[in-house]
Amino acid sequence: MSSSKVSMMLLMLSLASSSYLLMATSSAGDFFRDIDVTFGDQRAKIIDGGQLLTLSLDKISGSGFKSKNEYLFGRIDMQIKLVPGNAAGTVTTYYLSSEGLTHDEIDFEFLGNSTGNPYTVHTNVFSQGKGGREQQFHLWFDPTKAFHTYSILWNTHRIIFFVDNIPIRVFDNLESIGVPFPKKQPMRIYSSLWNADDWATQGGLVKTDWAQAPFTASYRNLKANACLAGSSSSSSCVSTTAEDKSWQNQALDAAGRKRLRWVQKKFMVYNYCSDRKRFPQGFPLECKRSRF
Numbered sequence: 001m002s003s004s005k006v007s008m009m010l011l012m013l014s015l016a017s018s019s020y021l022l023m024a025t026s027s028a029g030d031f032f033r034d035i036d037v038t039f040g041d042q043r044a045k046i047i048d049g050g051q052l053l054t055l056s057l058d059k060i061s062g063s064g065f066k067s068k069n070e071y072l073f074g075r076i077d078m079q080i081k082l083v084p085g086n087a088a089g090t091v092t093t094y095y096l097s098s099e100g101l102t103h104d105e106i107d108f109e110f111l112g113n114s115t116g117n118p119y120t121v122h123t124n125v126f127s128q129g130k131g132g133r134e135q136q137f138h139l140w141f142d143p144t145k146a147f148h149t150y151s152i153l154w155n156t157h158r159i160i161f162f163v164d165n166i167p168i169r170v171f172d173n174l175e176s177i178g179v180p181f182p183k184k185q186p187m188r189i190y191s192s193l194w195n196a197d198d199w200a201t202q203g204g205l206v207k208t209d210w211a212q213a214p215f216t217a218s219y220r221n222l223k224a225n226a227c228l229a230g231s232s233s234s235s236s237c238v239s240t241t242a243e244d245k246s247w248q249n250q251a252l253d254a255a256g257r258k259r260l261r262w263v264q265k266k267f268m269v270y271n272y273c274s275d276r277k278r279f280p281q282g283f284p285l286e287c288k289r290s291r292f
């Protein structure tokens, strides 16, 4: 073989292997590739070759991370195993947020509890800096025993919160009646584990037991089927998994609505839309429109 043929073959081999690598890494979540630690130093750990991430909290600090990418609409799925045992006073957050004073935000927060008492899943939606749209739930399983999937679907029509693919909350785009909807500001994925024993557990009555520290929550399989908001190029939609664009028009079908009603009837513990004391002058506009 001539030397030019050999170098040609080597070139093709290396091209083939690098494109193989590209496919392999983009098919599964890799925390090394996808996130940056935001605080807590070594309390945030990426292990198992990027497949697993743990956050921990001790008396000195909690920890957190954010996605490298910014997204404008998407479906984000994350598997989380929450702090086990006596997790009173701890809060694990998982949310999408843009930056600035009039930011948009879509929140999951998991409020820990004393052993044997249920976690509270707190949800909220901010648009253009205004939140105050809390709904809270208990779960139908123990979220500390195994990983469960928590998802945020955000398209131009609605936001849906899912737990293990069961819808727990829908926030519709009601711009037509004057309710601002997040649709212009790109958001990053954030997560953190921190101490909030001044308010989190049973209204701040139950404090963090530091003898149990460090507290640890685990994450895996972050999937972003989402539109990248690149600063240079125009938005483009990517998937970290097999091509899946169904989220872009996703709504609840009859079965989904039935499951949502089941969750809201059995597991909802707070809904701002039924808190009359808080809104003596009348409920926010979206409360009148959304049945859920």
Ligand SMILES: *[C@@H]1O[C@H](CO)[C@@H](O)[C@H](O)[C@H]1NC(C)=O
Binding pocket: 111, 112, 113, 114, 117, 118, 119, 120, 200, 201, 202, 203, 269
């Ligand atoms: C903790 O458990 C109590 C008692 O079951 C419950 O009322 C509360 O909602 C739970 N969650 C938090 C965060 O306090």
